[in-house]
Amino acid sequence: MSVSRTLLGLLEPGAQHGYTLRQRYDVWFGAARPLKSAQVYSTLQRLQRDGLADLAGVAAGEGPDRRLYAITGAGVYELDRWLQEPEVPEVSATRRALFAKVVLALHSGRPARALLDAQRQAHHRRLREMRVARQRGDLMAQLDADFEMYHLDADLKWIDGAEARLDRLAAHIKETDHDHSA
Known part of the structure; x- marks a missing residue:
């Protein structure tokens, strides 16, 4: 802002x-x-x-x-x-970091699924906090909480989609690594 x-x-x-x-x-x-x-x-x-x-x-x-x-x-x-002037839709730093963590976890052989599960839990905790804030807050606080909740919901959908593609993404990363190391 x-x-x-x-x-x-x-x-x-x-x-x-x-x-x-x-x-x-x-x-x-x-x-x-x-x-x-x-x-x-x-x-x-x-x-x-x-x-x-x-x-x-x-x-x-x-x-x-x-x-x-x-x-x-x-x-x-x-x-x-x-x-x-419309705001430029932009992926937040948190979302970019999460994407990078998934790719790097797969690249290094670490458990990306566990990373996504931990992030999902953190998002659900934040959603609970925002629901309380929305219930207790005035109109401005409610609107602010709604904005964050909708974005958290979109993040959760991305987490689910990424988890569904982990095996394919791991294979792609391995293939890309192999192509660049040859």
């Missing part, structure tokens, strides 16, 4: 302080990884440098001055562009 574009979206309704932006971000999007204050302020400085946000005012407080940021016309244009 683009933190900078998300902050632009949070700024669009009106000028806000970095502290307020961080709080709103964490409530809506920070369940998995809350933002640190330093990241909010460094992102706001980059947005300002790039002409997408501007300093709308400074208020003195008990601590450091509180800076008020506002989105610029160029920022609204960039936000519109980002919102309308």
Whole structure:
């Protein structure tokens, strides 16, 4: 997720302080990884440098001055562009690692089926956690849990498909190894 574009979206309704932006971000999007204050302020400085946000005012407080940021016309244009641009479907790093582990396990003669079984169990544990989160959470948490659960379900289907093909995949890897070593 683009933190900078998300902050632009949070700024669009009106000028806000970095502290307020961080709080709103964490409530809506920070369940998995809350933002640190330093990241909010460094992102706001980059947005300002790039002409997408501007300093709308400074208020003195008990601590450091509180800076008020506002989105610029160029920022609204960039936000519109980002919102309308479909996300590129991408296999996550976890899925790529799992694929690599299966291939390397077969390549080395290790038990790939055991690896897939262990991963299946980990996915089922995470699904149970997400079901609890969905039942206990507000609408935002439910939607987030659904997103993860659907992806976990797709991973489980891939695990089942990979397991069904292990013998053929092992033969293919052995054949490929033999062809490249000759």
